[in-house]
Amino acid sequence: MSGERTGARVDEAAAAFGVEEPTPWQREAVTAVVEGRDTVVLAPTGSGKSLVYLAAARLTPGWTLVVSPLIALQRDQVAHLDGTDTRVEALDSTLGKRRRAALLDAVGRCEVDLLFLAPEQLANPAVAEALAACPPGLVAVDEAHCVSEWGHDFRPDYLRLGTLLDRLDDSEARAVRVATTATAAAPVLESLTTRLRLTDPTVVTADLARPNLALVVEQAADGDRLDARVLELAREDRGGVTLVYVRTRTHAEELATALGSTGRRSAAYHAGMRRDAREEVHRRFDADELDVLVATSAFGMGIDKPDVRRVVHAGAPASVDDYFQEIGRAGRDGEPAEVVLVHRPEDRALGRFFAAGVPRRSTVRAVLAAARRVGAAEPREVARAADVGTAAATRVLNLLELAGADADAEAVREVARERKRLEQSRVEMMLEYAGTGRCRSAWLLGYYGQAAEDCAQCDNCASGRAGDAPVVDDERRGERVVHGTFGTGVVVDADERQLTVLFEETGYKTLATGVVDDQGLLEPA
Missing domain, CATH: 3.40.50.300 (P-loop containing nucleotide triphosphate hydrolases)
Known part of the structure; x- marks a missing residue:
């Protein structure tokens, strides 16, 4: 044809x-x-x-x-x-x-x-x-x-x-x-x-660029100042709706309550709410009955409201991918919208805290034995047979999927350690974005393998910092490499000062470009 x-x-x-x-x-x-x-x-x-x-x-x-x-x-x-x-x-x-x-x-x-x-x-x-x-x-x-x-x-x-x-x-x-x-x-x-x-x-x-979004990053000295700044941003009437993302359910409730007391039509949304309550918030959001929605990442896929004029992150998200997906909800109508990340020094430690831990050896053994004994894929049945909570059984079974059906307890726990390292490294990558002097839009597009000109409207471009940033090396992005200690990985970002590689076993690592080249630390995979 x-x-x-x-x-x-x-x-x-x-x-x-x-x-x-x-x-x-x-x-x-x-x-x-x-x-x-x-x-x-x-x-x-x-x-x-x-x-x-x-x-x-x-x-x-x-x-x-x-x-x-x-x-x-x-x-x-x-x-x-x-x-x-x-x-x-x-x-x-x-x-x-x-x-x-x-x-x-x-x-x-x-x-x-x-x-x-x-x-x-x-x-x-x-x-x-x-x-x-x-x-x-x-x-x-x-x-x-x-x-x-x-x-x-x-x-x-x-x-x-x-x-x-x-x-x-x-x-x-x-x-x-x-x-x-x-x-x-x-x-x-x-x-x-x-x-x-x-x-x-x-x-x-597709072209991932969103030229109507102005990307801004601010640093607060501590949690109280972070909340004060987020509330200040959320109180501003920019038309449409403001979407505030937080890491915890408690934080969502607290900020939504604080905004409600100022007269802003606000609501919280998180996975801990009853289903009918979540559906009601969703309805109000779609029906233009809210000025501000404060949500965890549970408010995610399938959101398609055109007039979100501002997305605010209260603290660094868990990953660049989370951040990119969440800011994508701003300005769907093509009109200008602002994206503001307000982070604080303790976000790094909080990221380590939120990273899933390694389950106890006794729990893993009990779940593995129960799964093989009852032959059930349903976590509830396995949990009952193992005499552990459903959440614990589900986590071990998920890790078993990654480790392989015949894996023993130690192999499952090693997969958990790898997952923890990866999750922690994702937070580091997010903070790398927060601290960059390069054009923020170009940095994000580069992370997904697309070369881009400076956007001329993010905070770094507006202040002139982007013009002084290191020169990006687009040719190295996407290269498969091997490191003597970290193993096999893929270069996800590169400039004249540093390389960022996602290693299969250890997650994201940032290496000095000069040292890598002088000492031959990375070989083609």
Whole structure:
């Protein structure tokens, strides 16, 4: 089929979902999928990644399976497609037995066009049987960074996806696979390609630049001054809504209460709230009934409000990836918006505190023994058999997924140590961003492998600091290297003064460029 004819079909498919003119990267990605190529799509939050698999679904033989991590996100997608001629369904844990059975029966008879489900559903025998009866022609994995152990939002349920999807492939035809994500540095892209068993994938990267965002970083002397500055920023009426991100539930409640006493319509949002309470806050946020929302990272995927005029971080986030995704919620309408990070000296120590610890040897042994004894994948059953809490059992089982099914207690604990080192190094990388003198927008884009000119509007550009910053070495970014002590890694940032490498075993390390070059500390992998 000619490129012109394919392009016309892509435009026609996009129009069915209300998109009159797809972007060049959307066209490129849909075309790759339609031509039968596995594809990875890296594009900003809210830029229309879902159009890739929705449009491709109309142009690909058979039906489409979409693996998505959050029930709320699945429901939003289903609601958005209501009224189209697409037969779309979501299979989740809230469905009643009768409705679930009817839906699986419809899937087995090939009577759906699009099916959304969470990764853990694929391990269910009844689901696997229905999918095997009518294998999909296209499989889309949304939020695909969750599959990578190096991703900021790693989810062990995603680890099994490659194997589970392989089982679904029809004996005569393998389903085309497309993975979408908003945050994937080079090591994460490499990892998700392997984990999802993608075959020589086409990688389509949208322009990640957000020229309407002014990036600002401020340092407060201590926690009290940090709160005072955050409250000052949140009290300013910039039109639209202000979104404040914090690290803890308590902090969210405290700041929301303080803002409410000043007359600002405010609310807190975190995972510790009841489901109906969270849904009510979400409704008020969407209905323009809030001036300020103070939230933990639980307020995350699927947020698509156009008029967030300011995003404030009260303290350094857990990672650059978290930060990039959260600031992406500002200025979705294309109008100017401000992003302010207010951090403090103790953020480094707090980051170490928040990094998950290493479970006790006795707990690991008990959970491993119970899992092998009862043969159950459900954490609750394993927890009951091991006489430990469900959270503890879940954590050990997640670590076991990374360590391998035959791992012993010490191997599982070593994986926990590696995870802890990685999480701590992510905080260091975030503080590296906070302290940089380079253009902040260019620094962030470089982290994701995109060269960029200075933005001329972040605090460093406005003050002139960016002009005095070290010269960036774009050619070294993405290089796979080996260090005698730290092992194999990927260069994620480089300038004339220092290199930042994400090592597979020890996380992010910053090395002096001169020392590395003079002593030959890094060899090509």
